[in-house]
Amino acid sequence: MRSLYAPFDEKTVRSLKLGEIVNITGAVVTGRDEVHIRALEYLDEGKEVPQCLNEAVLYHCGPIMVQDDKGTWSVVAAGPTTSARMNTLEPRFIREFKIRAIIGKGGMSKEVAEAMKEVGCVYLAATGGAAVSYAEGLSRVTGYDWLDLGMPEALWHFQTRALGPLVVAIDAEGNSLYEKVREKVAENLKKL
């Protein structure tokens, strides 16, 4: 398993190969439906958007978080959510914030893959449901924004330690492991 250190530069991102298994140590932020909606709305309205989104490693995840008596947050469970829900918002999101990697599950559309290719961004597939293991990787909460969106939808900031395993499922050339599997599946189904 290849170890990567976030934030990434474009060169590192473009060196990642389809099917390669990696883990990430460094800064990762969570964002799903509501973070995408609000960030793009704020841009349109000329409002300030949290700096942490620039060239970020974005994790499609709605974690379970707990706060202790002193107000310190920690993570209990944090697996990936279904990325396809963000298909319509993601191309612009990637272009605006120069997102370098998206961690999620289930893959994303061709339009998203095109934006990834243009900007230099990869899609890393996390194992859906493996929430306790990934929570271990999200070792420290470094901050949050937009908690008013609710615990699952907020923009959480993490310092990760060997967050993984993650499979490079869409590379920075726009090649998709999901597409390859789909072609194979279509062939196999014809034989039934």
Next chain:
Amino acid sequence: MVVKLPEPTEKVVENILRLANTKLPEDIGWALEAAAGWETNPTAQSQIGAILENVRKAEHMYKPMCQDTGIPIFYVRGKFDSSIAKDIAQAVENCTKAIPMRPNTVDPIIRINNGNNLGPGMPAVHYIPTDDDFTEISVMLKGAGSENMTRLKMLNPSDGIEGVKKFIIDSVIDAGGRPCPPGIVGVGIGGTADECVAMAKRALMEPLDMEDPDPEIQALEEELFVKINSSGLGPMGLGGDTTVLGVKIRKAFCHTASLPVAVNIGCWATRRAVARITDNDVIYSQGVRL
């Protein structure tokens, strides 16, 4: 003499919520272990390996195995009265804090979240009154990744069983990696539209190693299991030999002019727990045929 104190219903419901969240039903664990044995694709191996490691950690650390603790769906069977709804709701609110479970329920239009997994229509409870002298409460935690892939189609009777099979296979393949495969395919055939979807979901409560009493249904389940797995979609839709761990079908009579079919997929973490309460005991398990 053994003295048994009665357990309040609210506590029993808390117990099944904790059991379902932290311990994968053993029938699903066995199926995943078997899949780990036959998979040859390295990506598929990495996915099943990560799942099994996560299951072990969740059980040992007493933590929810998936952050999407879902919508808890309850089935109450046997003898009961209407007060049970209040006990179930209270237990859901308590467990949201204590386990913790992620606050998932929101208003469908304005999307506000009360933070306690309650609200109009929640928690979802189905009642099955019988003449038995026990009260049985079952729960399944249904995450949105799998639930969002639910499909219902009112086929024409002339589409026949081949049409039914095609619809089921297409539903699973089109869902791809989104419902966290390898999971369980719940199927309803017949009934009315609403009952058809309800059957598809209820089928997921049944352990994988329990055989359907109807040999025709059993054969259909096996045929679909083999065909879907031969697709190569694989764990998380990343390719491999394991797309489903099992297919579970329920049927009911339907209108002579109808052929309803519903598919409700359960992710690999099809989390279930059952408590059967009798006058002197509570027996816990992790699956039941409803």
